[in-house]
Amino acid sequence: MGEVIIDFIQTMGIVNITWQQIVMIVVSCILLYLAIAKGFEPLLLIPIAFGMLLSNLPLSGVMNEAVSKIQLISPEGVEALKEGTSAYINTETTGGLLKYLFLGDELGIFPPLIFLGVGAMTDFAPLIANPKSILLGAAAQFGIFTTFLGALVLGFGAQAAASIGIIGGADGPTAIYLTTKLAPHLLAPIAVAAYSYMALVPIIQPPIMRALTTKEERCIVMTQSKQVSKKAKIIFPIAVTIVVSLLLPSAATLIGMLMFGNLLKESGATDRLSDTASNALMNIVTIFLGVSVGASAEASIFLSTQTLMIFGLGVLAFGVGTAAGVLFAKLMNLICKEKVNPLIGSAGVSAVPMAARVSQKVAQEECPGNFILMHAMGPNVAGVIGSAVAAGILLSLFG
Structure with missing residues (x-):
């Protein structure tokens, strides 16, 4: 007893x-x-x-690997084997639930499905109405390539550095997708860093935005955007898919699913599919991806110098991307007649619609009547495209 x-x-x-x-x-x-x-x-x-x-609850087993074993099923197994008859069987112990869900991350299944849902939820009209917004989205991707160089300096290989740099796109699915292709051994810390920093955008971005702008700049009132026709909204996802895929075939999966979701929304002929992609499917995949990404942060893997370096570089990537977007908007004000509020430049990172909402919040703190949300959505959705394109470039170079 x-x-x-x-x-x-x-x-x-x-x-x-x-x-x-x-x-x-x-x-x-x-x-x-x-x-x-x-x-x-x-x-x-x-x-x-x-x-x-x-x-991280001890002995929970939720991330256990399935283990295969070869078992001898009879004492005469050796003799049977000599005669050409197998006396062995292959048995497998069941893995943990979240380990199986994590296969959706490792195999690159969940990220494109998230892009499908994002496309079905996103209105590209602000970007179509103001094509200059794509420059702000592109500028914000500067954090990706700066961090890539920083990771190389710290001793990471080119593939690992590329995977770490993509954290600066503020796009968790893109970070997971690229890392599974280039540096799968770093998937756990990169995925957790990317999603954690995406959630912390309201904390990370505002200090940088205020430091780089004056009160007068934060109070700039932008003119109302022009109306976008239904035809333009339908043509846009088709054209972007063709152009980007022809230039960067490695980006076709992410861009294709993003634009497919948007086409479902804008076509007007597939309301049921659009509703499923933007609601039920998006919610299910978000649960599976979120809980499996979190489960990958096991203490034995996560608490290491390498992981701390990745998290540090992730903060750098976000900061540089935010700063680059704001500074490029200020540069545009020196060149263009029509002034833009520099705060919308920070929305060039891909966290949709979080970054755009942060731009709006900071603007309203300075001038309560200033509404720049729709203007910020232009660079914000451009950032989604930009991060996928940046991932395609890195994958083409180092894949």
């Missing part, structure tokens, strides 16, 4: 927990607090944080 009790105690998580797991559990609880109490993108942060919590 005593042995049974001892065996039972030894199977309890509390006697097997390590200090690393305790640290990760605390981190996951902090992220849950930020998501629930402070409202920092709960749709992203809650699944990620809870997945992180589950995978």
Whole structure:
């Protein structure tokens, strides 16, 4: 009886927990607090944080690998084997639930599906109405290539550096997609860093935006954008898919799914499909991707110098991308007649619509009657395209 009790105690998580797991559990609880109490993108942060919590509870097994074993099924197995008859069977122990869900990340399935949903939810009219917005979206991708160079300097290989740099696009699906192709061994820290920083955009961006602009610039009132025809909205996703795919075939999957989702929305002939892509499918994939990404942050993998370097470079990528967008908008004001509010430049990172909402919030804090949200959506959706194009360039160069 005593042995049974001892065996039972030894199977309890509390006697097997390590200090690393305790640290990760605390981190996951902090992220849950930020998501629930402070409202920092709960749709992203809650699944990620809870997945992180589950995978770091000792002996939970949610991220266990399926293990294959070769078993001898009879004492005469050797003799049978000599005679050409197999006396062995291949058995497999079941892996953890979240390990199987994580295959959707590793195999590059979830990211394109997220892009499908984003396309079905996104209105490209602000970008079509003001094509100059694409320059702001392109400028914000500067953080990707700056961080790529920084990662090379720190000793990462070209493929790993490219995967780390894409964090600066503020686009979790793109970061996951590129990393699975170039540096799958870094998928866990890069995915968690990308999604965590996406959720923390309202904290990261405003100080940079205020530091680089004057009150007068933050109060610039922009003129109303022109109306965009239905025909233009339909032609746009088709044209972008063709042009980008011909120039960068490696970006065809992400751009194609993004534009396919948008075409479902704008065509007017596929309302049911558009509704499914933007609601039910998007919600399901977000849950699966979020919780599996969070579960990949196991203490044994996550608490390392390399991971800390990746998180540091991720902050750099976000900061440089935000700054580049704002500074390019200021440059446009020196060249163009029609002034733009530099705050919309920060929306050039790909976090849709978070970055655009942050631009609007900072503008209204200075001038309560100033509405720049729709103007910020132009560079914001341009940033989605820009990050996918940047991923295509990196994949073409180092894939």
